[in-house]
Amino acid sequence: METPREAGARLPRTVRIQTADFDLGAEVAVLRAGDHGIGAVASFIGTVRDRNDGAAVAGMTLEHYPGMTEKAIDAMVDAAAARFPLLGVTVVHRVGPLAPGDQVVLVAVASAHRGAAFQACEFLMDYLKTQAPFWKKEQTPQGGRWRAGASRPGMRTARRPGSRRRTAARARHRRRSDPGPGRGLTEA
Template identity: 75%
Template sequence: MALAHRFIAIQTEDFDLGREVTALRAGQPTVGAVSAFVGTVRDRNDGASVATMELEHYPGMTERAIDAMIDEAARRFDILGVRVIHRVGALQPQDQIVLVAVASAHRGQAFQACEFLMDYLKTQAPFWKKEHTPQGARWVDARVSDDAALARWGITARNA
């Protein structure tokens, strides 16, 4: 299903949640609910202190993968619009990494679609994360729990 109100950005700059939700709702008087998820950099992961996280992506491929995810969400849920912003580059603890915002007429569809998109994004979008810890730099592998979250939607992770 084609979803006319969609926005995808891969950027180094931070984003403003309020501004993004306003843009999502603009010109859509049928919107009765917006669900948003903002992911941030933690200062610890797998027992180690994290000083910096670097995110890389494959330009063009990443946006196409996210666009396909939005198409799938539109097939599954009664949604009116989606905004996905994912940051790349060097990020510090507490920096915002990702925004997934979904508009719908009703909250249940917005909640479900937002969760679906975040589960899909976490496992299927071509991003690579490297953490800088006191022990040195390390690439972050996919988590079994993320694959399990995607599996509950009936999708097998490609990295499983």
């Protein structure tokens, strides 16, 4: 029976933040290259919608903190590798101005079996949607509006650049009260 990767073992991965578009076929080809133990690749591509919360969206701009964002995503890939028997992961997230229909994010996960690939893909995408340090400004007919990183009530959100920072004590309390994906769960 396969088990999640042992602590300290480095999972092959690609984590990129970029302005350019990506090609799913090319990314999966690199992910699979030379590893004939891969029996499943699950992927998710997120795109820009033309409507959000009932309002028309003409476009959006995504911002991030270079270096910090990649480090946070890399840590979540490590958490996924500790939970699921993975053979490789690719995460590509775009930043900058984007138009409706543009690809925003790719998560591709390789494993020997489909169950682990699907679960890890969902685990990583949930993290990206709710925890990763990205900030989104939508352009609507009424003007620009900053949107939280999470669109569901009760989910933790990242603050946009330039907003008030949390104190360390407040951040610790928030982590204890809202563990978010991948935190506060015990391993079997």
